Amino acid sequence: MLISVFNAVLIVLVTWLAYRYFELRERTSPTEERYSQFVSGVASIVDRIEGYDAAHSLEVAQTAEKLALAAGLEGEQLQALKAAAMLHDVGETLLPREILRTAERLNDEQTYLMRTHPLLGELHLKSRMQTPDEVPAIIRWHHERWDGLGYPDNLKGEEIPKAARILAIADAISAMRHLRSYRPKQYKSQKDIDAEIERQAGLQFDPELAALWLKLSPAAGNN
């Protein structure tokens, strides 16, 4: 069975929390802090389902915000990015748990399934929203690559909205900080991670944002 009872319960819970978040956003004008608390609650459940050993979504959101502010994002754009960063892996809750929890390298079929998570995340959120919103779109495109060889839509360069390009870098930085089943290499320090970001500028990542990150990085001595 693709979705276990446990997963189904979690999906309902995540959906309800996400729904509450967007409902609040539309109907009232609560403070940003209140949004963040809701989204953060959803994100922590997602992290737990995925079996991450640290608060991955929060880490991604913090890195994304730092980069976004430096890149000039503000207002609604910034808020949408923060929400998307928190919820970017929500689609993974719809995948079989054994794929998320495996310590082994994924086979072709599992990789294919794993690569559906941005689409599932987008569809899942969009189905609960009555007005157009960019958060699902940012989630859909957080695995796109600057060179057009990412997924799911193989968007290229500036076709990828800036918020999604920022999220892609933030997600990669967080992923490199922790062990992942799909990547045998472990990055030992922030300097190693930054070297990879620099190497992938113009390939995986927007070169302008990659250059910006290299100035902001803790390894650059700014923090």
Added chain:
Amino acid sequence: MLRLQSSWLLEAVGEIGGVDSIFFPCFHRFSALSWLSRKEITLYLNSPIDSQAMLARAWLSNRDGGFSEKNLQKFNQVIKKPLELEMNPFKIWKERLFTSQQLDYLFYWREAAYEIDDEKQREIFWATVYQILSYWLTNKDFAGRQILEPDQIMAFCIEQHRSFVKGRTGRIEISNIALDELAVDRNPLVAFPLLFDDEETQETELQTVFHAWFHGHADLEQARRDIKNCLRRYLISFEKTPDYSTFVRLAANADMAVLCWSGRDLPPKLYEQEIVEPMRSAFSSRYNRSRLFFKAVDRSIDAYDYLLVFHG
């Protein structure tokens, strides 16, 4: 700029009827069709631009695997001594687009490919240069240093190509026929990614440079004219009186037709007025019904993606 969202396209037409094949009389970028090319549907792709059709053959329809290790060893040589610039057909691109070292490699790679006997292998090698040009052109505008040497980036892109084509078994037919001469067979769905006449993006610049390189000259104006000529009567212009007869002819034998485009800096209402209504009028003799779908991408700059589906 166009964000083709293939799964969205299938969802939209799936609400009306299932499809087992899709016909693209023209496509905007080969890699955007990757997702569809891995589905259990037959893709009929045509590009009136020869350089773009070649890229699609090399990246999408390649079932025989990637570039061989033997060929990589043989043709990805390091140029130790700079080549004579005067001999280089791309010399006028020096500094404006590429460094001397990059020009050396562009000359060498193009010529070296002719030594590859197998046409499919040769096209993979040329098609890899497209990715390298993209890497060089996008990085030249930023102060960041380029870490990878030309032979390293070639090896990297060849490896990317191998991953990209791995397990590819989809049924794909690719042609390079002028739109006026394209036969219109019976098909459940014809898809038109819309291209705009006045739009200059990083991708259109890259396609122009690659087209010139592929044809062995450095005249970008000529390349631009060639491409525009191939796309005449397909490009959408807000300046001219709309003539969508090419679209209507190409959709003549399709059960459904879908148009997709991405808007930017203009409100959705304007696209409805300038594209949707004229297209509805043009297609009215062929289809009874239509439905417009749109998605928000970034509301702060009025960026939405659109699908217009004709059926019935």
